[in-house]
Amino acid sequence: MKGRGPLIAGLVLIAAGLVGIVGLYPVLRPGGMGVMMGTDGMMGRSGMKRMMQAMMGNMLPLGISPASLPQTHSEGARLMQRYCTQCHGLPGPGLHTAAEWPVVVARMAAREHMMSDQDMMGIQAPSAKEQATLLAYLRKHAQIPLNKATAKGLDTPAGRAFSETCSRCHALPDPVQHTAADWPAVVLRMQRNMVAMGKPVPPQSTLDAVDAYLRKYAKQPDT
């Protein structure tokens, strides 16, 4: 049976890289240790995920349900569920642009390889082919950033409400990603994301302005 040793070592490895010593700080604090030793559930993968959530929740992606992955039954979506939920919730492809994903996926892959090489926590790393499929999937369904140089109306009250509200967690989205009919549901989901991620939800008047901007520059239906 595995003790806490491998678990702590695993967390150190997971946190290695960008997190560095900042990410490890909670482990060193008495409170952090308490979390670590508090419950029996700390052993194994689910315990590790819970501990990571407690230690560095604000750095981890908000988990979405597998059913809300685009092309749910594609190979890419399947690989996402297999590899990208090992340490944290399932990330949505809209979190990053196609230009940003390679760096993020490479950082995750480095951890996965480090840990699977050390046989830690049963973490598995994708093969090179799987990794390419994963990356292609994420880039295909990535956030499409608004080109601020050519965008219209950003310097209006609605445009400013949109820029401020919608660039807090990912690149400022290009309104042509959805039709005017589809945007309200997305904005509603973003409000839920704000609540889940502990970010302030702007007042309704701001959200209405955001909605107006998105609908004005939205994709034309059936084009």
Ligand code: HEC
């Ligand atoms: C071995 C554990 C592990 C696995 C497996 C893993 N991650 Fe992560 N992930 C982390 C850690 C730790 C962080 C927080 C530190 C950081 O951002 O590097 C993180 C943070 C993130 C973030 C938020 C930070 C950012 O740059 O946006 C995203 C998005 C993310 N992971 C995507 C993925 C994807 C996609 C996969 C599957 C290809 C994946 N992760 C697999 C450990 C993992």
Ligand code: HEC
């Ligand atoms: C609190 C953080 C946060 C804020 C603020 C936020 N988003 Fe998001 N957004 C997310 C997360 C997390 C995802 C990936 C999961 C998902 O799709 O819900 C995402 C994904 C997206 C996507 C890609 C998925 C899709 O359905 O097309 C779009 C487009 C988007 N956001 C638009 C917006 C707009 C417009 C706003 C401003 C109203 C906004 N976001 C504000 C967190 C945020």
